């Protein structure tokens with residue numbers, strides 16, 4: 842597995858790899874280490890229970906991805922950024 846400079850812990854370590862599909866999966870593969878990903882997996886269970894999320898539903902899955910980004914220090918996805926005031 843390639844090394845990445847992790848967005849969460851700032852260390853250069855082995856990548857988490859391809860753990861999710863799509864754009865968020867690309868970002869995690871390129872910017873998150875395996876250690877931080879495993880910490881998120883443990884935390885994710887608490888988040889799902891706390892918010893009563895059902896990851897089988899698209900809406901809940903997107904909510905979960907928001908928490909994933911926040912936890913891993915990835916920031917908001919491109920499309921969701923507020924455009925600069927003109």
Ligand SMILES: [Zn+2]
Nearest residue numbers: 847850874877
């Ligand atoms: Zn890390």
